[in-house]
Amino acid sequence: MDKISHQHLLDTQGxxxxxxxxxxxxxxxxxxxxxxxxxxASDPATERDIPKFCQFLGYKLLLQQQESGVFIYE
Numbered sequence: 001m002d003k004i005s006h007q008h009l010l011d012t013q014g015x016x017x018x019x020x021x022x023x024x025x026x027x028x029x030x031x032x033x034x035x036x037x038x039x040x041a042s043d044p045a046t047e048r049d050i051p052k053f054c055q056f057l058g059y060k061l062l063l064q065q066q067e068s069g070v071f072i073y074e
Contacts, residue, residue, distance in 0.1 A: 017046075024039060
């Protein structure tokens with residue numbers, strides 16, 4: 001798989017629902033069309049919440065994985 005290039009990083013580690021989603025919503029509102037954000041989270045609820053957020057608002061989820069206890073989304 002090719003490495004995804006992201007222009008923004010949102011580190012929500014240590015925060016719990018609903019804070020990661022609220023922060024993501026604010027951040028994507030500032031982004032230009034076509035830009036990619038990487039979200040790093042420690043809350044397992046993001047495995048459900050971020051894909052639903054993307055689906056509901058029409059954003060494409062390019063990556064969803066877990067590395068060393070950190071949930072990563074792009």
